[in-house]
Structures are given as C-alpha cells and as structure tokens.
Amino acid sequence: MKASTRTTYGSPDVITVKEVEKPTPKANEILVRVYATTVNRTDCGALWGKPFVFRFFIGLFKPRNEITGTDFAGVVEAVGQNVTSFKVGDRVWGFDDNTLPSHAEYMAIDTKKPVLKIPNGFTFEQAAASAEAAHYAYNFLNKVKLAPGMKVLVNGGTGAIGSAAIQFLKSMDIFVIAVCHSQYNDRVQALGPDRIIHYDKEDFTQDYKKYDFVFDAVGKSSFKPCTKILKDNGIYISSELGPGAENLYLPLLTSIKGGKKVIFPLPIDISKSLAYVADLAEKGKFKPLIDRTYTLDEIKEAFTYVNSGQKIGNVVIKLN
Ligand SMILES: NC(=O)c1ccc[n+]([C@@H]2O[C@H](COP(=O)([O-])OP(=O)(O)OC[C@H]3O[C@@H](n4cnc5c(N)ncnc54)[C@H](OP(=O)(O)O)[C@@H]3O)[C@@H](O)[C@H]2O)c1
Known part of the structure; x- marks a missing residue:
C-alpha cells in the first residue's frame, strides 16, 4: 500500500x-x-x-x-x-x-x-x-459555562478551530461575533455568526461592545488588550501560549485576583x-x-x- x-x-x-x-x-x-x-x-x-x-x-x-x-x-x-x-x-x-x-x-x-x-x-x-480542529474547538467551549444569549467573540473565524467554534456556539443560541479578513467575509458569514469584524479594517479590541467570552482560535491576540472588551467577569481563552507563554500562568494569577479571567484549554x-x-x-x-x-x-x-x-x-x- x-x-x-x-x-x-x-x-x-x-x-x-x-x-x-x-x-x-x-x-x-x-x-x-x-x-x-x-x-x-x-x-x-x-x-x-x-x-x-x-x-x-x-x-x-x-x-x-x-x-x-x-x-x-x-x-x-x-x-x-x-x-x-x-x-x-x-x-x-x-x-x-x-x-x-x-x-x-x-x-x-x-x-x-x-x-x-x-x-x-x-x-x-x-x-x-x-x-x-473540532476537538480543540469543543475543548474551548466545554471549559466554560455558556448560556443562550451570551455574547462571544471568536478571533480567527476562517481557521479550522474558529470555523468549528462559530457553528458550535450558534447551535447553543449564543450571539457570535467573528473576526476574519474582509476577503473571506462570505465564507465566514455562511457559518452563521451574528456579526463580523474585518481585522484588516478594524481592531476588534477597540470594539464598542462587551463580551462574556473572547475565544482567540488563532492565538494572534493576548489577554491585556482584550480586557477592554470583556465584561466584568468575562473570560479570555486562546489556542496559543501567547507572548512569553503568559497563557500558562495567567489562569492562576487571574483566578486569584478575581474579575476577568484567562483559561488555557487543555484538550482532553x-x-x-x-x-x-x-x-x-x-x-x-x-x-x-x-x-x-x-x-x-x-x-x-x-x-x-x-x-x-x-x-x-x-x-x-x-x-x-
Ligand atoms: N492549544 C492547542 O492544543 C492547539 C491545537 C491545535 C492547534 N492549535 C493552534 O491553534 C491555532 C489555530 O489552528 P487552526 O488549525 O484553526 O488554524 P488555521 O486553520 O491554520 O487558521 C489560521 C487562519 O487564521 C487566519 N488569521 C491569520 N491571522 C489572523 C488574525 N490576525 N486575525 C484573524 N484571523 C487570522 C488565517 O487567514 P488570513 O491570514 O488569510 O486571515 C487562517 O485562515 C494555530 O496557531 C495552532 O497552532 C492549538
């Protein structure tokens, strides 16, 4: 063979x-x-x-x-x-x-x-x-408590993990905002998000809305800039370790501090x-x-x- x-x-x-x-x-x-x-x-x-x-x-x-x-x-x-x-x-x-x-x-x-x-x-x-990618996307979602009507931002809507995460979230009646390049708008729109932000035109961390969760499915952002768009008890999850592998230690630091948190999803x-x-x-x-x-x-x-x-x-x- x-x-x-x-x-x-x-x-x-x-x-x-x-x-x-x-x-x-x-x-x-x-x-x-x-x-x-x-x-x-x-x-x-x-x-x-x-x-x-x-x-x-x-x-x-x-x-x-x-x-x-x-x-x-x-x-x-x-x-x-x-x-x-x-x-x-x-x-x-x-x-x-x-x-x-x-x-x-x-x-x-x-x-x-x-x-x-x-x-x-x-x-x-x-x-x-x-x-x-669907396994990793599911391991973002099952690390947090999601409920219909919550607002979740998915960075990297065109990625394998991001495109799966958008569909999983929509199946739970979550309000989903996807971030992708404007050239892929139609392909991401077909996945069903409620709103799309084009990262080549707009910085999603400056958005006017506050989110329950930010799922960075491509690991291109970091916790600090995303704190601005997270609700008081909002949670940030990334698929990558982040600058200086901060997503390994921030979960502990942010859980001691209280308020906005980082979770690093270990896929199991x-x-x-x-x-x-x-x-x-x-x-x-x-x-x-x-x-x-x-x-x-x-x-x-x-x-x-x-x-x-x-x-x-x-x-x-x-x-x-
Ligand atoms: N933690 C884990 O256990 C685990 C497991 C598997 C994978 N990963 C990591 O997860 C990440 C995603 O994996 P994947 O398979 O979903 O990736 P992928 O399918 O290769 O997706 C990358 C996508 O992200 C888009 N992108 C690039 N820069 C972007 C930005 N700044 N903002 C928004 N979108 C951007 C790219 O399109 P354009 O550049 O054209 O926009 C591309 O479509 C990878 O970094 C991978 O290493 C982690």
Missing part, C-alpha cells in the same frame, strides 16, 4: 510517499481502508517535532510512527478476533493528537482509541475534516468531542469548512500550505 512516511523530524522535505507493507489487525484492532484524511496544524507540529515537549508523546529522538497523520475516515476492511463494536463495511472516522499512521491507504487502529461510526449523511472528506477526551460533533452533524448544525483537497502524492504541498497559517478551515487528502 502507499503511505506518506518520514524517519526524522523536519520540514515537508523529509517526507517520502512510498509503498509499505499493508498492516494486519491485531486482536483488538480494526483494519481501515482510508478514504480521506487531513493535514492539520497538529500534523505540522508532529512533522517538525515542535514544540519540543510534543516529542515526549510522539518520539523523543525520532518519530515513533514512521507514517504521518492524526485523523482518518474510511471503511472497516477487517476486524481482530476480539473486536465486537465494529464489523466489516462500517464507515468509521477517528483522531489521535499523539499521531496515527493515517496518511496511508490502510491503517490498523485499536478500538479503545477514539474511533466512531461516521455520522449519517457525512462524506468521508467531511468526517476527516471534523476531527482535529477526544471520543467525547467526536461524539459531540457527530450529534451536531446529524442534526444538520455542523459542517466542516473545507479549503483545498490534495492527493496522497501531493502531501508535501499540503503540509507546506497548512504550515503557512493561511488555510481556510481544513485541508483534505483524498485516497483510494
């Missing part, structure tokens, strides 16, 4: 797409024929081995998984002798932020890992694009996130934003594009 492989950390130049042995599922595993996967920001981190702390989970001196990838959508082709939760022919999708050998035509995965049946009506491409429980996304998808309340689609042979280009920080939503790799 064909797979995207690498034996060392580095730029997309370390990747070789080559023939490797097709895996055989162990007793607790299923063999999945992969139809779609994505190249996402976690894949980029795993390719470079950055931040360095990531290597404690994915291989200290070299990547543990020679095949790249973190998410997949496909069809069960074979099941191990102990597997009862899946059968041959099931349409499945899954994600593991500590990497999976999913940039390949076939992949074996233990059924204890986050793997679910694909929501009804979802294509393989949509399922693969609903895993990584991928299966719960995927189940949440599947439920919304089946209710017609979530569709992933998909940017470009590449073939497996073009995967180096896909990594280069995703690493540019300019993708709009998700970048899909179509196989088989």
